[in-house]
Amino acid sequence: MNVPSRREYRTVIVGAGIVGLFTAYHLLRAGAGPVLVLDRGFLSSGASGRNGGGVRQQWETRATVRLAREAVAAYRRFGADFGYNIWFRQGGYLFLGGTDADMARLRKVNEVVRSEGLDARLLDPAGVIRIAPELNPTGIAGGAFLPTDGTLYPFPAVWGVYEAVRRLGGEVVLGLEARGVRTDAGRVVGVTTDAGEVTTGHVVNAAGGWSAEFAARAGLSVPNVASRHEILATEPLKPFLDPMIVRLGDGLYFSQTMRGEIVGGLSLPHPPGTEGGMPTSPEFLRAFARAMVGLVPALRHLGVLRAWSGFYDDTPDGLPVIGEDPRLPGFVQANGFGGHGFMLAPATTLRVARSVLGEPTDLDPALFSPGRFRTPGGPRPAEGLQLG
Ligand SMILES: Cc1cc2nc3c(=O)[nH]c(=O)nc-3n(C[C@H](O)[C@H](O)[C@H](O)COP(=O)(O)OP(=O)(O)OC[C@H]3O[C@@H](n4cnc5c(N)ncnc54)[C@H](O)[C@@H]3O)c2cc1C
Structure with a gap:
């Protein structure tokens, strides 16, 4: 069994897809280690290794256009930043x-x-x-x-960020499942895995299509x-x-x-x-x-x-869920990306990392926060261009 090397991490990220890996990258670049990324599958076993590689900035929601434009700039720099050719065309x-x-x-x-x-x-x-x-x-x-707008090859993008995370001192353990979250006095204090428990103050739910399953393991019901x-x-x-x-x-x-x-x-x-x-x-x-x-x-x-x-x-309003879940301090949501998480990942995960660090982000809480589904009347209908 693959086992984490330490018993304690500042942040544990569940899911080594493009969202989990990019989040780890931003945290490590901010000097906020140690970081553990764990995935019960292999690298790219989730949607990050199964998508169409499309990267677009045409959206109904202004905030998404801005995130996408920032992501396009990041993917243009990818070769220089990560040393991998992602064939972004x-x-x-x-x-x-x-x-x-x-x-x-x-x-x-x-x-x-x-x-x-x-x-x-x-x-x-x-x-x-x-x-x-x-x-x-x-x-x-x-x-x-x-x-x-354009297309890229998802695999070298995942590999490039994976290598960068490891170079920056992050630990990625594949083939290891996150079973649950341990809490104390209403906040996250650890993550239980098949290899025992690791102590941490923050867990990031980057479990993609399994995000609702992992949230439920932390006792949280989400509409994903x-x-x-x-x-x-x-x-x-x-x-x-x-x-x-x-x-x-x-x-x-x-x-x-x-x-x-x-x-x-x-x-x-x-x-x-x-x-x-x-x-x-x-x-x-x-x-x-x-x-x-x-x-x-x-x-x-x-x-x-x-x-x-x-x-x-998928989320009810077609927008991702980014930020600390108000019901459980230390539990940070980074999911709900529908069919477009790859193209938005470099930009959205920067905001996820800021949430982990307790820093403010520029995201409108009415559009992106985990709490928006529980406000009276629920979220407003937001992004309908969920195609391609
Ligand atoms: C057919 C298809 C086409 C798509 N086309 C595009 C496109 O053109 N452009 C675009 O931007 N996006 C596209 N997407 C969407 C995009 O692929 C996803 O939004 C993105 O990859 C999500 O990344 P992620 O890291 O959140 O999730 P994933 O890559 O799914 O990673 C989540 C990981 O979490 C792991 N995991 C889950 N639960 C646990 C647990 N309890 N313990 C440990 N590990 C766990 C899984 O094994 C998985 O590896 C497409 C998706 C599909 C399916």
Whole structure:
């Protein structure tokens, strides 16, 4: 069994996905060690090793646009900061609208994004086809495009942050489960693991799709719900597609990687929760193929190399949960990232680290705090662009 080297840490982070690792990185850079990151799986066994690598700044919520813009800057610097090439390619995100209602929604998003100083564009159908000439124009009412959005390879990003955490003196123990949280006088004093208990004043819940499960182990009920999403990669083709394409109507999304594969998904309704594991299904292959070939007829003979699935960690208002849980001092939430935690991780985890250190953050508590779900009337509806 993998065992932590110490009995006491300043902070224990549960989950060695991109969120847990980046949080450890920021804490260690602030000189706030010792830090233990533990994960019951292997590196990238959660959503951080199962996603589409999309990085976008087009959102309905201004605060998310700002976090995403900061994250884009961080991913641009990643090679210099971490010594890993994450193949971050800013080919843009192209949203497709099929109806007047879609276009009204994209117009609202575009206004928010432009008012934040980003060069987002609204497109008519001809403008869409100019950017992606292989698309079948039937059913396209228009689109929205931001050229500085892009895609990256998630694996080297996880490896780069993992290596940096270890270089900075952090400890990452894989294959070790966090069983619960020990409290004394109403605050966190330790974490119980399969290898015994470690003493700590802070535990960070970066357990991704299992965040509600881990919160429950600390006696906290949260509204996060895991939803399973399937995704696939095709055989490689000569590069022909720069942007990530996302269709509003059915959530179809795909991009072409720098190796030439098409990587994409389409959300099917699956029973909520993690109990069913992470399989993939023939229904998904059929639905994706139908949607994809309708939109890009030239791909009709393309073979699928592999398909897989992973969990989003959804919240009722579509925004993440960041900060100390007011019900349990020392318990810091860093979850609820839906299908977009990778693209926001460098920026959101800086705020998670500040919360651990007891420092103020610039996040609006009404949008991001763990307490917002328990305010009278609950959270306001906030971020609806939960696609691609
Ligand atoms: C199909 C798919 C496509 C996606 N596409 C994109 C995209 O294009 N762009 C984007 O930004 N995001 C995307 N996402 C979402 C993104 O992958 C996640 O939001 C992000 O990776 C979450 O990172 P995390 O570190 O919070 O969680 P994870 O990477 O899931 O890590 C959580 C870890 O916690 C561990 N764990 C859980 N419970 C315990 C416990 N009790 N003890 C020890 N360890 C525990 C798990 O083993 C896991 O490794 C996608 C997700 C999926 C599934």
